[in-house]
Amino acid sequence: HKVIIVGLDNAGKTTILYQFSMNEVVHTSPTIGxxxxxIVINNTRFLMWDIGGQESLRSSWNTYYTNTEFVIVVVDSTDRERISVTREELYKMLAHE
Incomplete structure (x- = not known):
């Protein structure tokens, strides 16, 4: 099953990915690409894609949508100034065909 993890830069996507895969917190740097x-959970395989969230990379998110079955949207709830940007990006994703 293909899973994509999306959200703005510095929201915690990579941390969540490696929490799932290694069950530990890892130190990360910004994801480029x-x-x-x-990950295998109860004999079910998940291919989890953590996609970079910098503004310059968001226009390429749609290249990952093909065959995606699940989407995890990561929101930094402490970043109040950018919650509306997260909402806009989510709406763009949902409108994509």
């Missing part, structure tokens, strides 16, 4: 890990 994507990170991908295969």
């Amino acid at each position: 994507s990170n991908v890990e295969e």
Whole structure:
């Protein structure tokens, strides 16, 4: 099953990916492009794509949508100034065909 993890830069996407895959917190740097890990939960395989969230990379998110079954949207709830940007990006994603 293909899963994409999206959200703005510095929201915690990579941290969540590696929490799932290694069950530990890792120190990360900004993702340029994507990170991908295969995770098996109860004999079900998930291919999890953590997609970079910098503004310059968001226009490429749609290249990852093909065959995606699940989307995890990561929101930094402490970044009040950018919650509306997260909402706009989510609406763009939902409108994509």
